[in-house]
Amino acid sequence: MKNKSKIKNQRSKFNQSFIINQLAEDREKYFNAVAPPIIQTSNFAYQTVDEFTNAIQHEKDEHIYTRGNNPTVNMLCQKMAALEGAEDCLMVGSGAAAITNSVMSQVSAGDHIISVRKPYTWAEHLMTKILPRFGVETTFIDGTKLENFENACTEKTKLIYLESPNSWTFELQDLAKIAEFAISKEITTVIDNSYCTALCQRPIDLGIDLVIYSATKYYNGHSDVVAGAICGSKEKITQIFHNEFMTFGNILAPQNAWLMLRSLRTLPIRLKQSSESTLKILEYLKDHPKVEQIWYPFDESNPQFCLAEQQMKMPMGMFTIALKNRNVATIKRFCESLHYFLIAVSWGGHESLIMPKCAFVDENDSQVSMIRFYIGLEEADVLLEDLDRSLKIL
Ligand SMILES: *Cc1c(COP(=O)(O)O)cnc(C)c1O
Numbered sequence: 254m255k256n257k258s259k260i261k262n263q264r265s266k267f268n269q270s271f272i273i274n275q276l277a278e279d280r281e282k283y284f285n286a287v288a289p290p291i292i293q294t295s296n297f298a299y300q301t302v303d304e305f306t307n308a309i310q311h312e313k314d315e316h317i318y319t320r321g322n323n324p325t326v327n328m329l330c331q332k333m334a335a336l337e338g339a340e341d342c343l344m345v346g347s348g349a350a351a352i353t354n355s356v357m358s359q360v361s362a363g364d365h366i367i368s369v370r371k372p373y374t375w376a377e378h379l380m381t382k383i384l385p386r387f388g389v390e391t392t393f394i395d396g397t398k399l400e401n402f403e404n405a406c407t408e409k410t411k412l413i414y415l416e417s418p419n420s421w422t423f424e425l426q427d428l429a430k431i432a433e434f435a436i437s438k439e440i441t442t443v444i445d446n447s448y449c450t451a452l453c454q455r456p457i458d459l460g461i462d463l464v465i466y467s468a469t470k471y472y473n474g475h476s477d478v479v480a481g482a483i484c485g486s487k488e489k490i491t492q493i494f495h496n497e498f499m500t501f502g503n504i505l506a507p508q509n510a511w512l513m514l515r516s517l518r519t520l521p522i523r524l525k526q527s528s529e530s531t532l533k534i535l536e537y538l539k540d541h542p543k544v545e546q547i548w549y550p551f552d553e554s555n556p557q558f559c560l561a562e563q564q565m566k567m568p569m570g571m572f573t574i575a576l577k578n579r580n581v582a583t584i585k586r587f588c589e590s591l592h593y594f595l596i597a598v599s600w601g602g603h604e605s606l607i608m609p610k611c612a613f614v615d616e617n618d619s620q621v622s623m624i625r626f627y628i629g630l631e632e633a634d635v636l637l638e639d640l641d642r643s644l645k646i647l
Contacts, residue, residue, distance in 0.1 A: 291508055291510075292325045294319065296317070297317055297318070320502050325511050325514070326344050329514050330482075336452070339457050339464065340485070340486050342490065343490055343493060344480065344510060345505060346479065347481045348465070348466060348468065349467075352373070353501065353503075356376075356380070359443070360389045361411075365407055366389065366391040367391070367394060367406065371393075371422070373416060380414070397425065399431065406440070411440060412440065412443065413431065413442045415445070418448055418550050421625055422573065428454075428460075431461075432461050442461045443465060444465070445467075446465070448569060449565060453569055462485055462486070469599060471520065472516060472517065473516045473601070474603065476602035478509045523603075524567070527570030531569070532568055535547065535552065544576060549573075551568040570601075571628070573624065573625045573626070575622045575623045576647060577647075578622065584611050591640070592639050594606060594639065596609070605628055605636055608624065
């Protein structure tokens, strides 16, 4: 059972600044250094056999071996859990590892998953290609309507997989309503919350069980670390720790955890900058004669705008546009003429990015003129100038 009052009590002690700058920092232990040390070790030694035995019996809470626990990584786990309002967190080596560890921990042969349509590519691959080999089937639904979850639900449904919003077209799911339904059916819910981070959306407060991240994106934010996180109740996280986490071994290395601790210090101001610039840029693109359509949760013409306002605390830095011009050669020239928007996968870093759909689909595809934008930390005016100059090519 969920113990909401306990989570709320815990949260009231913490504010964002405390979590980011103070929580889990034990500076007296390391010469009062402001920045924490990187505990770069694979194993930990004990004075006595009895102490060693005791540690092995409590592997989740002790330092024995870095595939299980490492002090630098644990510091990050504590901060991530607190930001999420979760009881516990596991850091893993990638967002994909967060997906596989969390999903596989909840299903067995014969079970059924309901997933939102068009989840992250490798989540889809897990559910369409890998899990069927182990007798787990998935139904993909349009997650914008609650009744689609109700209709897809069978006796065998054990997991609901969410991503709100998803990439490219940014459909949302009503998390509180879906959680209420799932709780009534004793179905576990997991959400990929990478787009929002805990600063924008807190699914656990809405009743979702497991919140997973590609921490490669906003959390690390400097395009130099691949990382993932799984947040949830002590019970669920402990179960994952002793099974999938220890067995699959997709750990986050201490060096990368340290880089992420450094990144967390600036998370709020990075998100603020990305968010504010995005709104300015969308204001410019909204009525631009070369732009056919915009997909963005906080766009007033988005049919789910109200839900976005209700569920998300701030507009975030990624959106998609479709250009009116559908000529691939011209679209390529537009993309290549942008100086500040790099052509690359991923997002959430310091640098603005574009991902043109024409790199993936053929020229007759209806989506060929779609371009996904991520707005980084450059000055908004610089990005606007860059866009304005390049849009003239079309
Ligand atoms: C990038 C991404 C992932 C995968 O994360 P990695 O850190 O690249 O493994 C999962 N979900 C979303 C929404 C992503 O953008």
